[in-house]
Amino acid sequence: xxxxxxxxIIGGLICVVGQLIMDLTPLxxxxxxxxxVVLGALLSGMGLYQPLVDLGxxxxxxxxxxxxHNLVTGTIEDIDKxxxxxxxxxxxxxxxxxxxxxxxxxLIMAALFNPRG
Amino acid sequence: xxxxxxKQSIVFASPPQVAAAATIVGPMEGEGLLAAYYDKxxxxxxGDQDSxxxxxxxxxxxxxxxxxxxxxxxxxxVDYILAGDLLNQLMATHFAxxxxxxxxxxxxxxxxxxxxxxxxxxILLDGGFGGHVLAGVSSHHDAAERQYRFPTELGVQRPPVTxxxxxxxxxxxxxxxxxxxxxxxxxxxxxxxxVGLKDPNAMGPAMAPAAAxxxxxxxxDTGRQPAYYDLIVTGDLxxxxxxxxxxxxxxxxxxxxxxxxxxxCMIYREEQDSHAGASGCAxxxxxxxxxxxxxxxxxxxxxxxxxxxxxxxxxxxxxxKESIPCIAHAVSLEM
Amino acid sequence: xxxxxxxxxxxxxxxxxxxxYNQVKPKPPLVKNxxxxxVVGGLICVIGQVFANYFVDMGLSKKEAGVxxxxxxxFLGAFFTGLGVYDELxxxxxxxxxxxxxxxxxxxxxxxxxxxxxxxxxxVAAKMxxxxxxxxxxxxxxxxxxxxxxxxxx
Numbered sequence: 001x002x003x004x005x006x007x008x009i010i011g012g013l014i015c016v017v018g019q020l021i022m023d024l025t026p027l028x029x030x031x032x033x034x035x036x037v038v039l040g041a042l043l044s045g046m047g048l049y050q051p052l053v054d055l056g057x058x059x060x061x062x063x064x065x066x067x068x069h070n071l072v073t074g075t076i077e078d079i080d081k082x083x084x085x086x087x088x089x090x091x092x093x094x095x096x097x098x099x100x101x102x103x104x105x106x107l108i109m110a111a112l113f114n115p116r117g
Numbered sequence: 118x119x120x121x122x123x124k125q126s127i128v129f130a131s132p133p134q135v136a137a138a139a140t141i142v143g144p145m146e147g148e149g150l151l152a153a154y155y156d157k158x159x160x161x162x163x164g165d166q167d168s169x170x171x172x173x174x175x176x177x178x179x180x181x182x183x184x185x186x187x188x189x190x191x192x193x194x195v196d197y198i199l200a201g202d203l204l205n206q207l208m209a210t211h212f213a214x215x216x217x218x219x220x221x222x223x224x225x226x227x228x229x230x231x232x233x234x235x236x237x238x239x240i241l242l243d244g245g246f247g248g249h250v251l252a253g254v255s256s257h258h259d260a261a262e263r264q265y266r267f268p269t270e271l272g273v274q275r276p277p278v279t280x281x282x283x284x285x286x287x288x289x290x291x292x293x294x295x296x297x298x299x300x301x302x303x304x305x306x307x308x309x310x311x312v313g314l315k316d317p318n319a320m321g322p323a324m325a326p327a328a329a330x331x332x333x334x335x336x337x338d339t340g341r342q343p344a345y346y347d348l349i350v351t352g353d354l355x356x357x358x359x360x361x362x363x364x365x366x367x368x369x370x371x372x373x374x375x376x377x378x379x380x381x382c383m384i385y386r387e388e389q390d391s392h393a394g395a396s397g398c399a400x401x402x403x404x405x406x407x408x409x410x411x412x413x414x415x416x417x418x419x420x421x422x423x424x425x426x427x428x429x430x431x432x433x434x435x436x437x438k439e440s441i442p443c444i445a446h447a448v449s450l451e452m
Numbered sequence: 453x454x455x456x457x458x459x460x461x462x463x464x465x466x467x468x469x470x471x472x473y474n475q476v477k478p479k480p481p482l483v484k485n486x487x488x489x490x491v492v493g494g495l496i497c498v499i500g501q502v503f504a505n506y507f508v509d510m511g512l513s514k515k516e517a518g519v520x521x522x523x524x525x526x527f528l529g530a531f532f533t534g535l536g537v538y539d540e541l542x543x544x545x546x547x548x549x550x551x552x553x554x555x556x557x558x559x560x561x562x563x564x565x566x567x568x569x570x571x572x573x574x575x576v577a578a579k580m581x582x583x584x585x586x587x588x589x590x591x592x593x594x595x596x597x598x599x600x601x602x603x604x605x606x
Contacts (some may be wrong), residue, residue: 011497012490018547019489045598058500071595107327109534112565268566272542
């Protein structure tokens with residue numbers, strides 16, 4: 001139960017930060033998505049995102065900064081294994097599940113459904 | 118005889134008349150404040166067509182055919198069609214006009230196109246170049262969204278200053294013959310005004326200065342004070358733009374608050390959550406054709422100044438961080 | 453008396469007007485928006501946690517469970533976009549439904565659906581990445597930069 005509560009609070013708070021950016025600056029949702037992935041990757045590189053994941057679980061991994069964090073941890077794993085080339089194999093390997101799922105489900109949904117407006 | 122008055126205005130020598138007008142709207146407009154007055158309300162936002170664009174074409178074609186029918190004429194009697202919409206290369210209009218088979222001039226004035234087509238139509242008729250002109254415009258909320266903003270299924274929050282593009286079309290049949298119908302008496306053609314606002318969500322506020330300048334010039338050129346009119350309406354300034362127009366006119370020393378309205382504030386109910394009101398070519402057209410012209414014919418409204426307002430930006434221009442150039446044209450209708 | 457300037461020649465009017473505009477411009481309901489974003493965003497993460505726990509119960513490690521959780525969440529975002537529900541949620545929840553990975557899925561599926569009429573190559577497939585493309589471009593580039601620094605230091 002504690003885990004769910006923390007996921008709710010951490011996840012909710014990350015979204016509130018996104019809301020404040022959207023309401024107080026001219027940035028659009030698309031900008032916020034880009035910004036959050038980049039921020040997550042940077043925080044992860046500085047070692048600041050893993051503690052948030054330990055604390056919030058899915059509350060930190062499901063929001064987009066978690067995607068950025070995922071990219072960086074995957075890259076670092078590949079660098080540890082393969083050296084320099086890991087810099088180039090790591091990011092997309094780490095993003096593989098999310099991106100592939102989005103592409104495949106995107107295509108299926110677009111084939112099945114029409115926009116309702 | 119010189120029909121031009123002052124710097125930007127025209128006083129028609131033999132004022133053309135409104136023979137008939139017709140409107141068709143989408144389901145959301147059909148639940149709005151003017152629900153009782155529209156000729157046809159679509160059951161859904163696709164109108165049984167397989168794209169938003171085709172639905173928009175269907176609407177303008179329906180409005181034009183119906184306006185002709187209402188006047189007791191046939192399409193063969195129409196000398197010119199003047200029309201436009203918001204889509205790239207006037208897609209909705211061109212595909213609709215294709216099947217009407219009449220001489221056609223496409224107009225683009227963004228949301229000011231209804232006023233623009235009335236003015237050009239009246240010029241043609243007063244000039245003796247024909248007997249009947251069909252003027253009409255259309256817009257479709259979803260077609261406009263996908264072109265100007267985001268895909269319709271994207272989960273975005275609209276800022277409170279945004280207006281809701283009207284799904285609908287309106288058409289007016291103008292005739293040169295004298296009768297007992299509303300007459301197009303004067304017109305003031307606007308200049309492009311750009312005060313430097315850049316937010317494409319805030320079109321009403323960007324357009325208000327253009328409306329102010331055209332109204333001001335109309336007063337200078339014709340000598341008519343705002344009180345001359347029973348009603349002055351702007352096309353789609355919305356709640357915020359309307360407030361700003363009143364403020365700008367006040368700064369110029371004119372109080373228009375007593376007889377001024379905005380079509381964008383006359384379409385949706387408060388609880389329909391349109392945010393700052395309605396916009397789009399059809400905003401001014403459906404209010405004029407469904408409500409204002411019938412009121413004139415019923416003798417409830419005698420002197421109307423109709424000011425179409427348009428913001429002339431494009432998706433390219435705002436991505437390149439340009440400000441929003443705007444225009445407003447005024448045309449007076451009198452019984 | 454201020455005059456609206458055609459070629460931006462009247463800076464005095466434009467400045468005055470912008471000030472008027474900023475006074476009457478409606479502000480977003482900040483507290484209400486934040487509350488919606490917090491609750492909806494939090495709940496989406498709780499759903500993610502439910503699946504993550506389920507996959508851990510199936511025998512995966514906490515870290516391994518992240519992959520199937522992502523796949524399920526992307527599926528849910530895509531599916532509810534297809535049903536035409538996600539945009540209704542987004543209208544109220546704002547960042548609450550944009551920021552979770554389900555929002556990323558929405559940003560892929562919404563343009564793909566919208567541009568189906570333009571065909572499956574230049575419509576669906578090309579438009580799919582209108583928003584997701586920049587996310588991947590800058591996410592990957594940032595990861596490469598971070599990785600480069602990590603590689604230099606080790």
